[in-house]
Amino acid sequence: MGIVLDNLSKIEALPGGGIALATSDELINWARTSSVWPLTFGLACCAIEMMAAYASRFDFERMGVFPRPTPRQADVMFVAGTVAKKMADPIIRIYKQMPEPKFVIAMGGCANCGGPFYDSYAVVKGVDKIIPVDVYLPGCPPRPEALMYAVIKLQEKMRKMTVKGGHGATPLQGTGSRKLT
Amino acid sequence: MTADEILAKLQASFPGLVKSEAPLKDYPTWTVPAGSVRAVFERLHSKFSFNYLDMVTATDWSGPGNPKGYPQSPAVTPAAAGAPSATAKDVFEVVYIVSALSTGMRLCLRCELPRKEAAVPSLYGIFMASDWQEREVYDMYGIKFEGHPNLKRILTQDDQQGHPLRKDYEHVADKFD
Numbered sequence: 001m002g003i004v005l006d007n008l009s010k011i012e013a014l015p016g017g018g019i020a021l022a023t024s025d026e027l028i029n030w031a032r033t034s035s036v037w038p039l040t041f042g043l044a045c046c047a048i049e050m051m052a053a054y055a056s057r058f059d060f061e062r063m064g065v066f067p068r069p070t071p072r073q074a075d076v077m078f079v080a081g082t083v084a085k086k087m088a089d090p091i092i093r094i095y096k097q098m099p100e101p102k103f104v105i106a107m108g109g110c111a112n113c114g115g116p117f118y119d120s121y122a123v124v125k126g127v128d129k130i131i132p133v134d135v136y137l138p139g140c141p142p143r144p145e146a147l148m149y150a151v152i153k154l155q156e157k158m159r160k161m162t163v164k165g166g167h168g169a170t171p172l173q174g175t176g177s178r179k180l181t
Numbered sequence: 182m183t184a185d186e187i188l189a190k191l192q193a194s195f196p197g198l199v200k201s202e203a204p205l206k207d208y209p210t211w212t213v214p215a216g217s218v219r220a221v222f223e224r225l226h227s228k229f230s231f232n233y234l235d236m237v238t239a240t241d242w243s244g245p246g247n248p249k250g251y252p253q254s255p256a257v258t259p260a261a262a263g264a265p266s267a268t269a270k271d272v273f274e275v276v277y278i279v280s281a282l283s284t285g286m287r288l289c290l291r292c293e294l295p296r297k298e299a300a301v302p303s304l305y306g307i308f309m310a311s312d313w314q315e316r317e318v319y320d321m322y323g324i325k326f327e328g329h330p331n332l333k334r335i336l337t338q339d340d341q342q343g344h345p346l347r348k349d350y351e352h353v354a355d356k357f358d
Contacts, residue, residue, distance in 0.1 A: 085338040085357050119251040121345040122337055124357045 025162050032075070032101075033064075033155040039074035039094065040067040044081025046108040046141040053144035060144075065151055071097040076154065078147070079133075082110035082117060083124040095131045101161070103134045105150050108141050115140060184209035184288060187229055195221055201291055208278070208289040215292050218275075219302035219328075222290075225279060226307050231288065234308035235278040237315055239322045241348045243296060244269035250352030273299045273324055279308075294324065303329035321346040 011022040011030075042050055053060045054067060068074045071094045083091065095102070106127050109115030114125035127133060134157060137150040188211060191198055197214035198221060204210040213221050225231040244266060273294045280287040294301055303326035304311035315326040316335040323344035326332055334341060342353040 085341075085355070086336070088338070088357055119248070121251070121341070121350075121352050129357060 028163060029159050029161060032161070033158045035064045035066070036076050036103075036151055036154065036158075037064075037066055037068045037074050038076045038078050039071050039098070040069050041077060041094065042080045043083060043087065044108075044110065046080035046111070049141045049144055050078055050080045050107065050147060053147045058144040058148070060148070060151075063148065063151060071095075072099060074098050075101070076103040076105060076151075078105050078107050079111040079127045080107040080141075082115070083127050083130075084122050085124055086122070088124050088130050091127070092130055103154055103157075104131055105135045105137060105147075105154060106133045107137045107147060107150070108139055110140075112136050112138060182229070184286065187225075191221065191224060194224070201289075205276070205278075205289040205291075208287050210289040210291065212291050212293070215294055215301050218290075218292055219304065219307070222277070222279070222304050222307055225288070229281065230283050231279045231281045231286075233280045233282050234304065234310040234314070235280055235287070236276075237304075237311060237318055238276050239318050239324055239346075240274045240276065241296070241322065241346065242268065242270040242272050242274060243348045246348035246350075248352075249350075250354070271296050273322060275301055275318065275324065277304075298325075299323070300325040300327055302327050303332075305329050320344065323347060 011020055011026060013020045042048075052058060054065075060066075071077075075098070077095060077098065079091070095104070104127070106112050110117060110123070111127045114120070114123050117123040118125060124130060135150045135153050137146060139146055142150075188198070188200065188209070195213070195217045197217060199212050201210040201212045222231075270293075273296055275292045275294065277290040277292075278287060279290065292301060299322070301324060303315055305315070305326070305328060312329075312331070313335060315329055316332060318324055319326060319329075319332050320334045320336050321344055337345065338355075340355060342355070343350050345352075
């Protein structure tokens, strides 16, 4: 078991290789960005592209993106598809069950703003009306490469986080997500 | 046994049951009065082995619909509303498609209801499929299915106001709009 230190600029291996020095922020963010675990959760046709991203051709797991079966083990939620109003309450409930820090990627036009269902009686006009969103990914549906790009963008955001005060995380991290409606 | 022979046998007991003028696709299409819907289906199910209810749906025949209350609805002017079309009637039409799996025969039955206080007997207990199908029709059109033990909304959220596929539906903004 070893750690590849090449990509970690602020981690220094002492001569001999027995000891490495790093700031805690750098180490935690490195761990966080290398294991972005999403919730196994799909709402509509965007979920098909999400599944393709997990499968062998695109192989999301090489980026550390490995779907988890329960929100309690998940770091990120891909809202992949149309959010019907009937689904809004379950989404809030799942979001509340995820541990902090948690992130949301709104995948596709429907999750961003309602998409082609903007004038509908049944669709939430963007998932950001019910939960905070970190990355908006346009497309109808976005290709798996685009979803990877969204995860890379999310990793960029994670690298700016600091342990102190939960800086840079989801806006609700300080107060917790229990204030959601 | 052909559809016409079945119809002739049923007409002896149900004089209101007639052949529809406008058939749906190439299905034998009959018009059935609301009062005898359940009895006709019971007979079709028990005597003529029509054991599969393909679908239940409905049509609102009350002329052009004017979407109101949606975020981007255009303002409705009398010119834009348009004249009532030639087929406009102040009725709902409940449409049933039922088939016999043993013979492959498929029938379409239509039932006209007045739009005010529209109600039709439920097929609950004859066909298992009628449970959710009738709940969907109730959700979208507000047609009451008498005798259904669990007639509540199935697709829209619980606090939805009105029935969205009615031509006179007006959208009321809720907490998600």
